Amino acid sequence: MSNSPMTPGIAPARLDADQIAQNFDDLHAPYDxxxxxxxxxxxxxxxxxxxxxxxxTEIDIPLFIRQIQTGTPDAAAKTILSQNILGGMCARVCPTETLCEEACVREMAEGKPVEIGRLQRYATDTLMEKGVHPFTRAAATGKTVAVVGAGPAGLACAHRLAMKGHDVVIYDAKPKPGGLNEFGIAAYKSTDEFAAREVDWLMQIGGITLELGKALGDGLSLSDLRADFDAVFLGIGLGGVNALHAEGDERDGVGDAVSFIADLRQADDLTKLPVGRNVVVIGGGMTAVDAAVQSKLLGAENVTIAYRRGRENMSASQYEQDLAASKGVRIVTHAQPVAIHGNGAAGEVEFEYTTSENGGLKGTGETFRLSADQVFKAIGQTLEGDVEGLTLDKGKIKVTDAGRTSQGGVWAGGDCAMGGDDLTVTAVAEGRDAAEDMHKALMA
Known part of the structure; x- marks a missing residue:
């Protein structure tokens, strides 16, 4: 996609630096x-x-809250981190409103849950700000493990393996570690370079080496890793983007939401990041909401999320949908893209209204158009990288038990593996559990 200021309608500096800074401030102010x-x-x-x-990740939530209540937030942090080593980031990005807080007895009785996410952030931030790492390595086992992917699953797996005394090498294709925590989360959810600081803190466990700029099929082969290491964990995420299959999707101004969010997260100066005047985001998940809200925060005048099914089918939580609406984002449902029109660059997106029939989706034949000089696809991602004969299931690596793949000595977890909810917290759980299973296998 061309984001050049020369592309009609797409330009940087729609808002001044002070307004941008205010817009991208911490979504939820931390507790004192x-x-x-x-x-x-x-x-x-x-x-x-x-x-x-x-x-x-089955954190003992009542225990860590009791520890905060008794004035021992460091102990609370250790309770959290023993189950979820990325508990600081999860406190910021987890959809707690549909997980722990939705299940809270206070929520069911009063409609206002205990703010578990903010309490978790308070505890983990308190400990991390001291530079303290609460865990130590076991005696060296002499075993070596390759972890491919420095996202939440890979980091959680590597940390747990290092704690057990194994030597771990993490490989990642990107120039920085962190995976979606670094490149794919809305900037207002992870401020002050928290993702990078959390990785640095995690690495204090020792026994972990990080090698960047290497991916399966590009500097790495699964067969070589299996030969060189005692075990391999794949946490490679989903690097590809699903095709839109709409006429004109190659026009200037059309791109994928994942790349837009990554560019935004890595930008040194958000006033220099071009954004459209009229932005349309196609999709119904968290990525669609993140791209749409951030477009609005950058100064886009009209931002619309268009989703082919009803609101009840959107994978973005009701909280995220409400957040988008509160920022001025319009959500249009039962609309599937037909074509992107324009003279070279995008100018309008044509949609067809849809209806559900026997669980399927059917076009009604009635169409409408939305002005759009910038269009973001947020319609899901696909597996990328050479997985060399691993069995796949619905486009993801098939796993059994705690992440075991179809090849001996190879485990997988996170977004690249079947199952799960494509959440940071789920990826952490899968990486942690795979590490425990790998340890048992290595020490058998």
């Missing part, structure tokens, strides 16, 4: 000590707490 104590006081400290079951 007193606020955390007051929030912790609302917890009932349930026996068999439903919030624990609702957390993919």
């Amino acid at each position: 000590g007193h606020e955390a104590m007051v929030a912790a006081d609302r917890c009932y400290f349930c026996h068999d707490a439903p919030c624990i079951t609702a957390c993919p």
Whole structure:
């Protein structure tokens, strides 16, 4: 996609630096000590707490909240991090409103849950700001493991393996580690370069070497890794972008939302990042919301999310949908793209109204157009990279048990593997659990 200021309608500096800074400030201000104590006081400290079951990493939530309440946030952080080593980022980006907080007894009784995510952030930030790493390595085992992918699954796997005494090499295709935490999360959810700081903190465990600029099929082969290491974990994510299959999708101004978010996250000066006057985002997930909201925050005048099914089918949570609406983003449902019109560059997107029939989707024949000088595709991603004979299931690596693939000595987890919810917290759980299974296999 051409984001050049010469592309009609796409230009940088629609807002001044002060307004941009204000727009991209922390979405949720962190608690101070007193606020955390007051929030912790609302917890009932349930026996068999439903919030624990609702957390993919099964953090003992009542325990860590009790530890905050008793004035020991460092202990609370260790409780969190023992289950979720990326608990700081998850506190910022997890859809807690549909996970732990939705299951909170306070939510069910009063309609206002304990703010578990913000309490988790308070505890982990308190510990990390001290530069303290609460875990130490076990004695060296002499075993070596290759982890491909420095995203949440790979990092969680590598950290747990290093704790067990194994030597780990993490490979990643990008110039920086972090995966979607670094390149794919909205900037207002992860401020002050938190993703990079969290990786640096995680690496304090020792025993982990990071090698960047290497990917399967480009500097790495699975067969060589299997020969050179005692075990391999694949956390390569989904690098490809699904095709739009609409006429004119090659026009200037048409691109994918993932790349737009990555460019935004890595930009040194957001006033220099070009954005359209009329932006249309096609899709219904978290990526679509992140791209749409950030377009609005950069100064786009009209931003629309267009989704082919109903709101109830959107994978973006109701909270995320409401956030988009609060920022002035319009959401249009039951609309599938037919064509992108324009003279060289995008000018309009033509949609056809849809209806659901017996679980399927059917076009009605009725169409409409939206002005659009910038169009972002947020319609899902596909597996990229040479997985050399691994069995796939619906375009992802097939796994059994704790991430075991069809090849001995190779595990996988995160977005590239079948199952899961394509969430940071789920990826962390899968990387952690794979590491535990790998350790048992290595020490057998």
